[in-house]
Amino acid sequence: MKSVKEAQDTIIKFSKKGASESIAFEDCLNRMLAEGVFADRDAPPFDRVAMDGIAIQSEQLLKRQRFFIEDIQAAGQEQKKLKNPENCLEVMTGAVLPYNTDCVIPYERITIDNGIAALDSTAHKSFQNIHKKGVDAKKGDQLLPAGTWVHPGVKGVLATTGLTMVKVVKSPTIMICSTGDELVPIENKPLPHQIRRSNVYMLQAALKDLNIEAETTHLPDDKPKLKTAIKELLRDYDVLLFSGAVSKGKYDFLPVVFQELGVQIHIHGVKQKPGKPFLFGSQGEKFVFGFPGNPTSTLVCFHAYFKLWLKQHWGIKDILTFGHLDKDIVFNKPVTNHLLVMTSTEDGKLLAKPIANSGSGDWVHLALADAFLSLPSEQSEFKKGEIFPITYLHKNSF
Amino acid sequence: MKSVKEAQDTIIKFSKKGASESIAFEDCLNRMLAEGVFADRDAPPFDRVAMDGIAIQSEQLLKRQRFFIEDIQAAGQEQKKLKNPENCLEVMTGAVLPYNTDCVIPYERITIDNGIAALDSTAHKSFQNIHKKGVDAKKGDQLLPAGTWVHPGVKGVLATTGLTMVKVVKSPTIMICSTGDELVPIENKPLPHQIRRSNVYMLQAALKDLNIEAETTHLPDDKPKLKTAIKELLRDYDVLLFSGAVSKGKYDFLPVVFQELGVQIHIHGVKQKPGKPFLFGSQGEKFVFGFPGNPTSTLVCFHAYFKLWLKQHWGIKDILTFGHLDKDIVFNKPVTNHLLVMTSTEDGKLLAKPIANSGSGDWVHLALADAFLSLPSEQSEFKKGEIFPITYLHKNSF
Numbered sequence: 001m002k003s004v005k006e007a008q009d010t011i012i013k014f015s016k017k018g019a020s021e022s023i024a025f026e027d028c029l030n031r032m033l034a035e036g037v038f039a040d041r042d043a044p045p046f047d048r049v050a051m052d053g054i055a056i057q058s059e060q061l062l063k064r065q066r067f068f069i070e071d072i073q074a075a076g077q078e079q080k081k082l083k084n085p086e087n088c089l090e091v092m093t094g095a096v097l098p099y100n101t102d103c104v105i106p107y108e109r110i111t112i113d114n115g116i117a118a119l120d121s122t123a124h125k126s127f128q129n130i131h132k133k134g135v136d137a138k139k140g141d142q143l144l145p146a147g148t149w150v151h152p153g154v155k156g157v158l159a160t161t162g163l164t165m166v167k168v169v170k171s172p173t174i175m176i177c178s179t180g181d182e183l184v185p186i187e188n189k190p191l192p193h194q195i196r197r198s199n200v201y202m203l204q205a206a207l208k209d210l211n212i213e214a215e216t217t218h219l220p221d222d223k224p225k226l227k228t229a230i231k232e233l234l235r236d237y238d239v240l241l242f243s244g245a246v247s248k249g250k251y252d253f254l255p256v257v258f259q260e261l262g263v264q265i266h267i268h269g270v271k272q273k274p275g276k277p278f279l280f281g282s283q284g285e286k287f288v289f290g291f292p293g294n295p296t297s298t299l300v301c302f303h304a305y306f307k308l309w310l311k312q313h314w315g316i317k318d319i320l321t322f323g324h325l326d327k328d329i330v331f332n333k334p335v336t337n338h339l340l341v342m343t344s345t346e347d348g349k350l351l352a353k354p355i356a357n358s359g360s361g362d363w364v365h366l367a368l369a370d371a372f373l374s375l376p377s378e379q380s381e382f383k384k385g386e387i388f389p390i391t392y393l394h395k396n397s398f
Numbered sequence: 399m400k401s402v403k404e405a406q407d408t409i410i411k412f413s414k415k416g417a418s419e420s421i422a423f424e425d426c427l428n429r430m431l432a433e434g435v436f437a438d439r440d441a442p443p444f445d446r447v448a449m450d451g452i453a454i455q456s457e458q459l460l461k462r463q464r465f466f467i468e469d470i471q472a473a474g475q476e477q478k479k480l481k482n483p484e485n486c487l488e489v490m491t492g493a494v495l496p497y498n499t500d501c502v503i504p505y506e507r508i509t510i511d512n513g514i515a516a517l518d519s520t521a522h523k524s525f526q527n528i529h530k531k532g533v534d535a536k537k538g539d540q541l542l543p544a545g546t547w548v549h550p551g552v553k554g555v556l557a558t559t560g561l562t563m564v565k566v567v568k569s570p571t572i573m574i575c576s577t578g579d580e581l582v583p584i585e586n587k588p589l590p591h592q593i594r595r596s597n598v599y600m601l602q603a604a605l606k607d608l609n610i611e612a613e614t615t616h617l618p619d620d621k622p623k624l625k626t627a628i629k630e631l632l633r634d635y636d637v638l639l640f641s642g643a644v645s646k647g648k649y650d651f652l653p654v655v656f657q658e659l660g661v662q663i664h665i666h667g668v669k670q671k672p673g674k675p676f677l678f679g680s681q682g683e684k685f686v687f688g689f690p691g692n693p694t695s696t697l698v699c700f701h702a703y704f705k706l707w708l709k710q711h712w713g714i715k716d717i718l719t720f721g722h723l724d725k726d727i728v729f730n731k732p733v734t735n736h737l738l739v740m741t742s743t744e745d746g747k748l749l750a751k752p753i754a755n756s757g758s759g760d761w762v763h764l765a766l767a768d769a770f771l772s773l774p775s776e777q778s779e780f781k782k783g784e785i786f787p788i789t790y791l792h793k794n795s796f
Contacts (some may be wrong), residue, residue, distance in 0.1 A: 001734040025584065029603045043762050046590060050757065052647040074619070074649055076579030078591050093649040094580050094691060096591045103765050105560040107646045136755075136762040143762055151792040152607065156600035157692055159584045160593070161760055175613045184501070186423065186557045192444060193476050193494045202554035205427045209550065219474070248505045249450040249490040251472055261582030293492060295554055322746045346720045347750050348785040357534075359448065363542055364441050365557055366551045393550040395793040 001269040004304070004336040004374065007278070010266050014282055015312030018169045019236055025158060028150050030211035031168040031313040040161050042134035047097035049073070054088040054110060054117050055139060056386055058126035065119045069112070073098045075311055088117055104129035109272035147315050169314050172238040174207060174214035176200045177230075178288075179219045179245040179254070186348050196361065198241040199298045209394055210310065214241075221251040231261055241306065244293030248275040249270040254290050255279060261390040263288055267305075271335040275301045275361075279315055295363040300338045300372055303391050312360060323352035323373060323390035329382040336377050340369035343390070352390055399667040402772065408616060408664050411702055412680055413710030415565045423556060426548050428609040429566040430712040435542040439558050440489055440532035445495035445770055447471070447672075449527040452508060453488040453499035456524035463517045465671045482685045488662050495528055503528035519547040532645050547712050570636040572605060572612040574598045575628075578650070579619045580689055596761060597641040597696045602699055607792055608708065612639075621650040624677070626652050631700075632684050639704065641738070642691030645675040653677060661686055665703075669733040669775060670715035693761040698736045698770055701789050716727070721750035721788035727780040734775050737768035743789070750788055767791060 010321045020034030050054065056067055056136070060086045067088035075094035081090055082100035091099045097104070103126050110117045137143055143157055148160070150168070158166060184190050200216040207214045226245075229250065233240050245254040258265055259279050267280040268290075274297040279290030289306050293299040311318050323343060331337045341352035352373050357365035365397050373388045382388070400408065418432030422446030425614075427433045447453065454465055465486035473492035480487055480498035487496045495502070504527060506519045535541055541555055546554070548566070556564060557658040581595045582588050605612045616628050631638050639788045642651040644666070656663055657678050666688075667679040672695040687704050689696040709716050721741060740749035750771050755763035771786040780786070 025599075029606055039589075042625040043594065043760075045588070050648070051647055052650070072648060073703075074579065075647075076581070076592060078589075090648065092579055093645060094593075094642075131757065131760075136760045144765060149766070150666060151765075151768070152475045152600045152603035153697065153767060153791060155603040156596040156761055157765045159596035160596055162584050164585050165448070180492055181472065183474070186560050187562050188692070189560070190439075190443070191476075193472060195443065195492075196555035196560055198554040201423075201557040205550035205553040206426055217776075221474070244492075245492060247450055250470060250488065250489060252450070299551065299554075319742075321743045324746045344717075345719045345748060346718045348417075350746050350748060351742060359529065361536045362441075362529075363551075363554055364437075367542060367549075367555045369551060370549070393551060 001271050002267055003271050003318055003377065007267050007270045007280070007305065008308055011280060011308050012014075012312060014266055014280075014287075015309045016317050018172065018313040020167050022165045022167050025166055028166040028168060029152070029155055030172075030318070031150050033144060033146055033147050033148045033150060034167045034169050036142045037158060037163065039137045040143045040145050041139050043137040043160070044131050044133055044135070046079070047133050047248075047357070048131040049091040049095045049129070050131045051104055051106040053104055053106035053129070055082070055091040055098050055104050056088045057082065057085045057101055058103040058124065059126055060085060061069055061103075061122040065122055067117045067119075069115050070119055074155055076321050080154050084257070092217060095216050102126045116137045149316070160313070171212050172310075172313060174212060174236045174241060175205075175233050175239045175392035176203045176214050176216045176241045177233070178216070178218045178243050179221060179226075179250070183218065199293065199295055202299060203241055203302060204294065205242065206299065206394070210270065210307070221245065221253070221259060223253045226253050227257045227260060230257055233263065234263070234283060238285070239287045241302070242288065242290045243298050246279045246291060258288060273333060273335050273337055275336070275338065278305065280305060296340065296357070296359075296366050298365065299393060303372070303393060304338065304374075320389045321350075322387040323350040323371070325373060325382055325386050325388060326351045326353040328384050329354065329375065330380060331375060331382065332380045333356060334377050334396055337375040338372045340366065340377055341371050341373055342368060343371050343392070350390070350394070370395075399669050400665055401669050401775065405665050405668045405678070405703065406706055409678060409706045410710060412664055412678075413707045415713050416570065416711040417569045418565050420563045420565050423562050423564055426556065426564040426566060427550070429564075429569075430583050431544055431546045431548060432519060432565045432567050433544045435556060435561065436695065437539045437541050439537050440495055441535040441558070442443045442529050442533070444477070445541055447489040447491055447493045447495055447502055447527070447533065448527040448529045449502055449504040449529070450491050451489060451502055453480070453489040453502050454486045455483045456501040456517050456522065458483060459520045459522055461502075461624065463518075463520055465515045467513050467515055469699065469711060484527035487585075495766065497586075497658050500524045500528070507691070532624045547714070559796065569610050570708075570711060572610060572633075572639060573606075573631050573635045574601045574612050574614045574639045574641070575631070576614070576616045576641050577619060577624075579649070580617065594743065597691065597693055600693065601639055601700060604792070608705070619643065619651070621651045621655065624651050625655045625658060628655055632661070632681060638683060638684075638686045639700070640666050640688045641696045644677045644762045645690060654687060654755035665780060671731060671733050671735055673702070674733070676703065680701060694738065694755070694764050697764065697791060698780050701770070701791060702736065702772075710773055718787045719748075720785040721748040721769070722786050723780055723782060723786060725748045726782050727752065727771060727773065728778060729776045729780065735773040736770045737773055738770050739771050739788070740766060750787070752756055753765040768793075
C-alpha cells in the first residue's frame with residue numbers, strides 16, 4: 001500500500017503532456033493554449049482617444065483657452081487632421097487621435113457654445129487621455145504564452161488578435177463505467193436490495209466542470225463479460241474511470257481483468273480514508289482509474305488522483321492550497337484523512353468547516369461539501385485554526 | 399452619480415427571483431433548484447454491508463472464533479438468511495446485511511481455510527461495518543432545499559432519488575450587443591483606424607462560465623437603426639447587455655434611445671474607476687445593462703452589477719469575500735477603485751496582487767487578472783496586508 005504522497009508521485013510519473021489540436025475560436029473557452037499567441041499589430045494599434053471631448057495642440061494652452069471646433073473625429077473613421085493649430089476637433093473614445101493634436105480634454109472640463117469650446121483651465125498636459133500606440137504590446141510581442149488557460153479575459157485577447165482557429169491541448173476521451181449488480185438506472189424503481197446508479201452522473205458532472213464531455217456505461221459483475229467490454233473500451237478511449245469492483249470482494253474482478261488485458265497496475269491501495277482500494281494503471285498511452293464504489297471515495301479519489309493526472313495532461317502546475325481547519329478533530333488511524341468540508345472566507349482567511357457524515361457510503365451529506373482537507377497520517381489530533389492542504393470538489397463562479 | 403453601494407442597492411431593488419421550469423436530469427448541472435428534493439426511500443434503503451468479509455451473529459463471539467461459511471450474499475442479491483447462527487455468510491460491500499446477522503468482519507481480520515473463516519480475535523462488536531438503514535435520511539426527509547446549486551455532488555443525490563425531471567430556476571435569455579463603428583468581425587483584417595470585436599466574446603464566455611448560453615450581435619452608431627433594433631431585442635430577450643455607447647460621446651445614443659423606448663433608467667453613472675458611465679434600466683420584466691466599451695470597464699461592470707442581478711434572479715445570497723492587498727497603493731480620486739488583481743493563497747490567506755496595466759482600454763493585461771479588489775472611495779492610501787472586498791472574474795476548477 002502506498003502513502004498518498006507516493007500515490008500522487010506515481011500518477012505524476014506516469015502522466016505526460018497531451019497532444020495538441022486546432023479548434024475553432026468559438027470552442028476555446030476553458031481549454032489550455034498549446035502555443036503562444038502573438039500580437040498581429042500594436043496594442044493599441046493607433047494613438048487612441050481615451051475620453052470623449054476635444055483634441056488640441058498642447059502648446060496652444062500657453063496662448064489661449066477657447067478653441068473653434070473644426071470637425072468631429074468619431075471612432076471608426078479614418079484619421080482626420082487638425083488644419084488650424086489654434087482650433088480643435090471633437091473626438092470620441094476609441095477614435096484615432098487626429099493628426100496635428102497631442103492632448104485630449106474631456107467634455108467634463110469644457111463648455112461648448114456657438115461652435116467654440118472653452119476650457120475650465122489651461123492646466124492640461126500633452127498626451128493626457130491618450131492611450132498611446134503600442135503601449136500595451138508591440139506587433140510581434142507574445143501576448144499569451146503556451147500554457148495559458150482560456151478564461152473569458154483571455155478569450156477577449158484571442159478575439160483581438162483575429163485568431164479564428166486556436167491551437168490547444170487535446171482533451172482526453174473518457175468513458176465512465178459503473179460496476180455493481182445492485183445498481184439500476186435512475187428511472188427504475190429499485191427493488192429493496194437495489195440502489196440507483198449515481199456515481200457515474202456525479203463523475204460526468206465533475207468532468208463537465210473541467211470542460212470534458214464524457215460518456216457513461218454500466219458493466220456487470222461477470223468476469224468474462226467485463227474482460228470483453230474493457231478490451232474494447234481500452235481500444236476506443238484514452239481514459240477509463242471505474243466506480244467500484246477494485247476492493248477485496250468476491251466479485252471485484254477489475255484488478256485481475258486489468259492484469260489479463262496487459263494493463264500495468266501502478267497503484268492498488270493507498271493509506272487513506274476514504275478511498276483505500278484506489279487503483280491506477282496504464283496500458284501504453286491508455287489509463288485506467290479504479291475508484292472505490294462509495295460515493296465519497298469515488299469523488300475524493302477523482303479529485304485527488306484523476307485531476308492530478310489531468311493537470312499533467314494539460315500542463316498545469318500543481319499548487320497546494322491550504323485552508324484553516326475550523327474545528328478540533330481526533331483521528332487515530334495511521335492514514336491520510338480526506339475530510340469533507342464546506343469552505344468560506346473570513347477576514348481574508350480560508351476556513352474549512354468539517355461536514356458531519358456517517359462514512360464514505362453517505363451520499364446525502366456529500367452534497368453539502370465543496371472541498372476536502374487532507375489531514376496527514378503522522379498526526380492524530382488536529383486543532384481548530386491549523387492549516388492543511390485543501391482540494392476543491394467544485395467551484396461556482398460566484 | 400451614484401456610489402457603488404447605491405448602484406448595487408438599486409440593482410437589488412429592481413431584481414427579483416426568476417420563474418421556474420422543469421428540465422431533464424441530464425441538463426441540471428450548474429442550475430439552481432426551484433423546489434426541495436425529498437428522499438423516496440430511506441438512505442441507505444437497507445442495513446448495508448460496508449466492508450467485504452463475513453457476517454455473523456455477534457453474540458456467537460462469546461462462544462467461538464471459527465465459523466463455517468454457509469453461503470455468499472453479493473451486492474444486488476435479495477436478502478439471504480443465516481440458517482445456523484453458529485455459521486456465517488460471506489458478504490460483499492453494498493449487499494443487504496443477511497437476515498439473522500448483526501456484525502460484519504472484514505477479510506483483513508480473518509483467514510479462510512476449507513470453507514471455515516477463522517477470526518483474528520473476538521474483539522468485534524455488534525453493528526460494526528454496517529451502514530444502518532435510514533441513518534443518513536428517512537423516506538420523506540428533505541435532502542436538498544429549494545435554492546441548492548446543482549454541483550456534481552448534488553447531481554449524485556438527485557440521481558439517487560430517481561428524479562428524471564428537475565424543477566430549476568429559469569435562465570434568463572440574453573443578447574449581447576456591441577456598438578461602435580470602429581469594430582470589425584474577428585476574421586477581418588482591420589484598417590488602421592479599426593479594431594476587432596472582442597468584448598462580446600468575453601461577455602459570452604463569462605456568461606457561459608455561469609452556465610448561460612447567450613447570443614451576440616452588432617449595432618451601428620446610428621440612432622434610428624439602434625432604436626428599431628433594440629425595440630425588437632426588448633421583445634425577444636429578457637436581458638440586453640451592451641458594450642459601449644453609454645458615455646458622453648456624440649454617438650453614444652443608448653441612453654436617449656432607451657428613454658424613447660420607455661426603458662426606465664435607474665442608474666447612469668457610478669463613482670467608480672473603471673466603469674464610470676455604467677447604465678442600468680428596466681422596462682417591465684426586461685432589463686438593460688450598458689457597460690462602458692473599454693474591455694476592463696465592461697468586464698468589471700459585468701461582475702459588479704450583472705452578476706449581482708443574476709444572483710437575485712437565482713436566489714443566491716450575496717456574500718462579500720475579502721482578500722489581502724499584496725502591495726501598497728495610492729489612489730487619490732474620491733471614487734471606488736476596482737483594482738485588477740491576480741489571486742493566490744499563502745498559509746490559508748487569500749492574497750490579491752495588483753496587475754500592472756495602462757488603464758481601462760488595456761485588454762492585454764486583463765488576461766492576467768482573475769479578480770478585482772474594490773478599494774473604497776473614502777480612503778486614498780491602501781497598505782499591503784489590508785483586506786478589501788474581492789470579486790472573481792472567473793474561477794477554474796483547479
